[in-house]
Amino acid sequence: MDVNEVIRAAKGRIAASGAAVAAVAEAIDESFVRAASLIIDCPGKVFIGGSGTSGAVAHRMAHVLSVTGTPSIYFSPMDSLHGGAGVVDARDVVLLISKGGASQEVLDCADVMRARGSTVIALTRSHDTDLARRADISLALDVPQDTELGGVVATGITLAQAAWGDALAEVLMRARGYTLRQFHATHPAGAVGLLDELPADLPPLTLPSHDRTRSEASHG
Template sequence: MTDSILDAAKDVVRTEAAGVLAVADQLDASFLEVADTLYACTGKVFVVGSGTSGAIARRMAHLLAVCGTPAVFIHPMDALHGTMGALSEGDILISISRGGESDEINELSVRAQKRGVRVIALTAVPGSTLGQLADIVVVLETNEGGDPGGMIAMGSTLVTAVWGDALATVLMRRRQYGWDAVLETHPAGAVGHTEVLPQNLEGLGETPSATAG
């Protein structure tokens, strides 16, 4: 009994790990376009999602901010009850929805565009409502078994999370955002007590490529 439980748990870990590793092969022109767009953005960056995607959206916004790209999570229902007043022309909205058919995400995205906001969709279904309306579509696929029953967003949210980690880190390097700057905005916890900073990450240059705009 104990062995079968451990085997089942290990299968989950191996399946999800394989899905995360496969993200490297999904980094394409759409990733470059998003990186350029966020790098050149002079407005605000908002990240939105519902359910488990909402948890990943909150994480992504936090890590973008920590890495030097100002971003905040916006709750879709709060936004539809007035918070979208924070959205204005020149801003970017990253909308996360695996199936692309979450009504609240899609309605917010449409209304954001009417306010002059560019919408970036992270979805597994480019032909979905969200995929069709977005200004930039990033297709993130999950390996077989990654989401149990195709209904529980486990592997797919990890795929989205690691894609966001790659984005945050690339932007950090392009901005040459150093550890001293990280410490400036992270004074609490063990990080805030760091006395010897590591060497800064190698820069990736400062000029956005022609895909931005």
């Protein structure tokens, strides 16, 4: 057994994963601001869905947003086609995650959600996917092929999507003025719940209104 070869393989995969996360910074543009503004102005809840590994990312993202002041719910696009879509209405925002933007159940879900009056945000590899074209707001996030295991297993992209969600959570948390004391109040269990003192709150951040970002996008 070549221990050094095993170590090199493991280090190489970690380096590739790091490159995938680093690629997220280049994907942040005005469409990110429009999506964040839309979500913070949303009078209802945020529903986040995806299939397969994108579904695992959606579940994590919904949790991180919820604990930082943006009530969010994970849902399965396939289950939404079996009656689950009934929970969504025109007050809500639906964020659908799909690297390829071509999974049929996700596309059908987008159509149903829009028909119910909700606003659909798509997070896919480009603005030229079927899902992006069916959404109200398209967000493009891709990673180099070599950051995916074997070039096809969704490893790097899921880390990138998760990092994108963390960026969204911070922006929304700071824009809402959501404090760490508020976070602590909903997190009484575990090591966090045992804290007697909390760090300083994150500095405030101002987001433009959704109407303004939509107007700027239409004239841009």
